[in-house]
Amino acid sequence: MPDNILPSASESYWRASNDFPIFPALSENIETDIVIIGAGLTGITAAYLLSQSGRNVVVVEGSRILEGTTGFTTAKVTVQHGPIYQQLIETFGEEKARLYYEANNEAKNFIEHTVTELGIKSDFEKVDAFLYTDTDDGVEVLQKELDAYHRLGIEGATLTKETGLPFTVKESLKLENQGQFHPVKYALGLVEKANANGVQFFERSRAKSIHSTNTVQMVDGHEIRAKKILVCSHFPFNDEDGLYFTRMYSERSYAIAALAEPNYPQGIYINVEKPTRSIRTALGSDGRRYLLLGGEGHITGRFQGDTTANYEVLAAFGREQFKVKQYAYRWSAQDLVTLDQLPYVGIMTSGLQDVLVATGYAKWGMTNSTVAAKIMVDNVLEKENRFADLYSPTRSKMKKEDIKTFAKINTNVAKELVKGKTEKIDVVFQDLQEGSGDIIKLDGKKVGAYKDNYGKIHLVKPVCTHLGCDVVFNGAESSWDCPCHGSRYTYTGEVIEGPAYKPLEKIDIGD
Secondary structure, eight states: OOTTSSOSSOBOHHHHTOOOOOOOOOOSOEEEEEEEEOOSHHHHHHHHHHTTTTOOEEEEOSSSTTOSGGGGSOOEEOSOOSSOHHHHHHHHOHHHHHHHHHHHHHHHHHHHHHHHHHTOOOOOEEEEEEEEESSHHHHHHHHHHHHHHHHHTOOSEEEESOOSOSSOOSEEEEEEEEEEOOHHHHHHHHHHHHHHTTOEEEOSOOEEEEETTTEEEETTSOEEEEEEEEEOSSSOTTTTTTTGGGTEEEEEEEEEEEEOOTTOOOSEEEESSSSOEEEEEEEOTTSOEEEEEEEEEEETTOOSSOTHHHHHHHHHHHHHHHOOOOOSEEEEEEEEEETTSSOEEEESSTTOTTEEEEEOOTTOHHHHHHHHHHHHHHHHTTOOOTTHHHHOTTOOOOOHHHHHHHHHHHHHHHHHHHHHHHOOOOBOGGGOOTTEEEEEEETTEEEEEEEOTTSOEEEEOOBOTTTOOBOEEETTTTEEEOTTTOOEEETTSOEEESSOOSOOOBOOOOO
């Protein structure tokens, strides 16, 4: 593969083509009706909905708005979340599986209606969604999924080998009248409307903890007192409330974008097998169509070798199947997966009735974030929501297979805690290439070292500030990632992704 087929730096297609409003950092103690922690699509949708209620609403974001998962998604607006419905029927029964479908279908319709109502130029398009396979086992999975559709009353689904893809498949499950859009343009439209309705937004204001007095303690010492607290920070920043770090795992996946050929595929696609291949197109601001390819997921911090290889594998897939010669963008995203594959949305824990949480969307955050926002808003407005029990964080019904899988993941967490303390270190300063990082030994101690493109060395203590697991270097994103619970840091140690809220300790060796 040519060295220059991929961009040298990671940049999300969605974030590259937009101007973002700038909001101030929180600079004083404040009191409000509702505080929303996190300015991704969940928090922004909740803020927009609450802005119509006459309540005082404040949104605080630890970095910049839409700098988290929303700005790095594939943005499929669909109820076809992989072959999930047969699993939901087995775990929860037909009634609750049907509720999941209805919740996400209502969310899909809400997004489409809101785009039209507010005149948001979000490039929303109606498309068909396809689950496809090239194996006999996959055909059986699709047949079972179609049966689940019929049992749940999901209409517009057919099995077909005609997908519009430039390669043949053994079978696909097509679902009509789904959607795709530009998630950042949509979210910015909601921000503009919410802000006009009086919602206050604060950026670069990271939350640290929640007191029993309904007070959010910020990292810089300021406090926000509110009647209701909505935790929409992707991974709950106050994860000790309900021990969410023991109930989810984080997964990174990768995406690339290139100019599409004139005969581009018309739908949105994902395969049944592993590794995952996600396919869609997007209409660029330059009027040209881009092809977006995603996949190659792995648990955060647990990839053997250079993570750049994941982009290279996707690029090879695009070259072989779509004749792509050059890619314009590459980026990665982080998703949270719960014990039973359903998000946790609602009262965070029984002792904190005024603290609500929304997390664990796996890879289907466009509709689930909307479902979550509406569940939380109805709680604030003391309205009944028929999906609240299904999504409740306090639910307990799981299959034995789910428990075994998660037990295995948590066993691996324990191994990672020990592994980092005993690994051999043989990298020294002179071995580091510019733009790369690794664990080295300095004065007999382990140190995380990164050499920037100017040859300057940046040193950090390579121990996650969440629970003390050793971080590893992610070469594809130039970040330090925790293999235990998914916290991520810049190469200088600043927090990118929680549950950690404290930066890595910097090590100064002088000039």
